[in-house]
Amino acid sequence: MTGAWSRIATKAREAVQRLRSRLSAIGARAPIMLAAVLVGAGIAFWGAFNTAMEATNTLPFCISCHEMKSTVYEEYRQSVHHTNPSGVQAVCSDCHVPKDWTAKLVRKIQASQEVFHWLAGSISTPEKFEAKRLALATRVWNTMKANNSQECRNCHNFSAMDTAGQGGFAGRMHAQAAREGKTCIDCHKGISHKLPASLSRPPTQSRPSFDAELAEEINMTCAPCHGRQGQGTADGVYPRIAGLDPDYLTRQLQHFKAKTRINIAMLPYATERELPQHDVDTIVAYLASIDLPRKLDAADETKGFDALSRLNASKAVINVPLYAGDVARGRRLYAKECASCHGRDGYGDRVRTTPQLAGQHSAYLKRQIMEFRAGTRVHDDPDDARIFKAYGETDIDDMLAYVSTLDD
Helix, strand or coil: CHHHHHHHHHHHHHHHHHHHHHHHHHHHHHHHHHHHHHHHHHHHHHHHHHHHHHHCCCHHHHCCCHHHHCCHHHHHHCCCCCCCCCCCCCCHHHHHCCCCHHHHHHHHHHHHHHHHHHHHCCCCCHHHHHHHHHHHHHHHHHHHHHCCCHHHHCCCCHHHCCHHHCCHHHHHHHHHHHHHCCCHHHCCCCCCCCCCHHHHCCCHHHCCCCCHHHHHHHHHHHHHHHCCCCCCCCCCCCCCCCCCCHHHHHHHHHHHHHCCCCCHHHCCCCCCCCCCHHHHHHHHHHHHCCCCCCCCCCCCHHHCCCHHHHHHHHHCCCCCCCCCCCHHHHHHHHHHHCHHHHCCCCCCECCCCECCCCCCCHHHHHHHHHHHHHCCCCCCCCCHHHHHHHCCHHHHHHHHHHHCCCCC
16 A cells, blocks of 8 residues: 555656646746737727728718718719719818828827717708808818828829820919929819808908998999999990909909000090099999899889889899800810819809809800900910910800809
8 A cells, every 4th residue: 555655646746746837837928928918909909999990081981970961072072072084082081181190090089079069069050060161161271281282192293293184274283383382272272162152252241341322423434334233245245243253353453454454445444543442442342242133033013014124124134145055065174174263163262363254244255265365365374375275166165155054
């Protein structure tokens, strides 16, 4: 028995020794195992975090709230970033979220403020959104100005641009912008979304006050040609001047006075004696305040029919007749050649004092194109005459056919 117990004791000691060795080995590997667990947990967390962050960059996420889907998304769908000949689509995050991971994380943190305003209902109705549109847009523009339009340059690069393959004016302006060190947002505000009303059409509430009696007196000089309501003439001799951007009207009167734009009919009146600056300010404010009707209201039969009053009222209506041409082709040409400055809706750009084309008489627009072509009137740049000469007669007519639809 002694031998048996001795063998059992020996085996027990060996078992204990093996257990101690295993525990010692495990103890030695514990830091490695802990590190492996932490690394695994870190990878899992990073993957989940990054996946969640990227999910917030998708178009479905961006338009998941009705505020975005019913406003800016509908505007974006009409833009070249949504639908274009190349089929390359830029979604919200391509323009509003940096590609660099650190900058992207900062942008997501900033977005928490937007989540707060969403919860608070700050832009829960179209009216609330429009009231804040200028502030919201200005914030984005300032950011893009500060970072040299980095989000634009993720896809667009001056050095890679084939300006000869662009629209005539776009090619000329891009080449000029590259030379002058301009950034994309300097010219491309409103490219995917509507401009705030105060930067597109003059807001009624911010129109300057003016001496109405003096304005009426000055307008008596303008009315024989441009009409009592500034509606112009459909034959293209005199343009509609009512409701136009006041800065644009002022600039044209200054050109007439300085003889940098020659117009025989304006020569007797566009002088410092006949039209001093105070009068310019008055008549411009008056004309800009006129909101021309687009259709003739039904006659009030209770007051009897006054043929003369009815005739005068009809003269003030601006409803540009459809111009003969291919509207669909004109739309494509307009988008390529004109929309970046005159706006997709044809109502111009107040920031750059670009005039509206919508609601202007087609014959007058064609006459101006012919003058730009001939160099008798200078467009933005003297070299633009070459661009206008490159348009065929059919090109011009088709673009005018499309523009004639924009006041509808």
